[in-house]
Amino acid sequence: MLSIGKTKNSAHFGADYRTKTGSHTWSGAKEPNGSIVRSDALQKTYDTGKTKVEALKGVTLTIKKGEMVAIMGPSGCGKTTLLNTLSGLDSITDGDVEVDGVSLNELSDNEKTEIRAKKMGFIFQFYNLLPVLDAVENVELPLLLSGVKPKEARKRAVEMLALVGLKGWEHHRPAELSGGQRQRVTIARALVNNPAIVWGDEPTGDLDSNTSQEIMDLLCKLNIENNQTFVIVTHDLNVAKRAHRIITMRNGRIHEELPPGVLPSMEFLEGSMENA
Numbered sequence: 001m002l003s004i005g006k007t008k009n010s011a012h013f014g015a016d017y018r019t020k021t022g023s024h025t026w027s028g029a030k031e032p033n034g035s036i037v038r039s040d041a042l043q044k045t046y047d048t049g050k051t052k053v054e055a056l057k058g059v060t061l062t063i064k065k066g067e068m069v070a071i072m073g074p075s076g077c078g079k080t081t082l083l084n085t086l087s088g089l090d091s092i093t094d095g096d097v098e099v100d101g102v103s104l105n106e107l108s109d110n111e112k113t114e115i116r117a118k119k120m121g122f123i124f125q126f127y128n129l130l131p132v133l134d135a136v137e138n139v140e141l142p143l144l145l146s147g148v149k150p151k152e153a154r155k156r157a158v159e160m161l162a163l164v165g166l167k168g169w170e171h172h173r174p175a176e177l178s179g180g181q182r183q184r185v186t187i188a189r190a191l192v193n194n195p196a197i198v199w200g201d202e203p204t205g206d207l208d209s210n211t212s213q214e215i216m217d218l219l220c221k222l223n224i225e226n227n228q229t230f231v232i233v234t235h236d237l238n239v240a241k242r243a244h245r246i247i248t249m250r251n252g253r254i255h256e257e258l259p260p261g262v263l264p265s266m267e268f269l270e271g272s273m274e275n276a
């Protein structure tokens, strides 16, 4: 049994990670219906003082453990805001978010940070690699921060880089890597902690279509082999069609949940005027 503040890493989700968080127990035990993330009437309003932007206007959704879900919709419809609020990176204005049966509303910032470190991986463009560190140092960083011993962290980082096809590139710095290779390092860093949930915000943005397909092959492999849950925001239909389910958003709300094989139209995805 592990508790918050202890440094040992529980590496494998669904294992024996038990953390007391106030009146709640972060059990790692799955809910009976198999959901891992749920939101109920989730609202997020950005208040800049002068203006208020209702970025999320009541989003209710359920994501099951082991699902790969794509989130699509026109620019500005709230996709990044949804990932930020579901993962607890950003506060919510109203409603509720539950991750593995625990309401994020009930947790302190430290507890949310702990859950993110142990249970979540992020493939976000603003989570840039540190330029002064080489590939393996970038990948091992989250392990070191969560208290894994340096030798073990190095071993796992090297293994993870090999898994994303970067064996032999461990000691190259980001500036010495191609865009695709850098994105693989980012993915290795997001996945090295073996997180139960991986959030991707345009994980293949800026990559050519071949590299993008290779990255998606890798994410799909991990999804299947490790039963990891992926929630991926993308504008790319070739990425989205690899998901089990596509959720489309429009103007701060869920527009549709599309079954496998059904893709939104380009007209819809480009319809940014509707969000003005």
Ligand SMILES: Nc1ncnc2c1ncn2[C@@H]1O[C@H](COP(=O)(O)OP(=O)(O)OP(=O)(O)O)[C@@H](O)[C@H]1O
Pocket (backbone or CB within 6 Å): 046, 047, 048, 053, 054, 055, 073, 074, 075, 076, 077, 078, 079, 080, 081, 082
């Ligand atoms: N930090 C912020 N402060 C104020 N408004 C914000 C902030 N972040 C997002 N917004 C606003 O919230 C709305 C939703 O933004 P969000 O970034 O979630 O859109 P998106 O669907 O991810 O768009 P894109 O496809 O362009 O990345 C937009 O109107 C945006 O201007």
Ligand SMILES: [Mg+2]
Pocket (backbone or CB within 6 Å): 079, 080, 081, 201
């Ligand atoms: Mg966005």
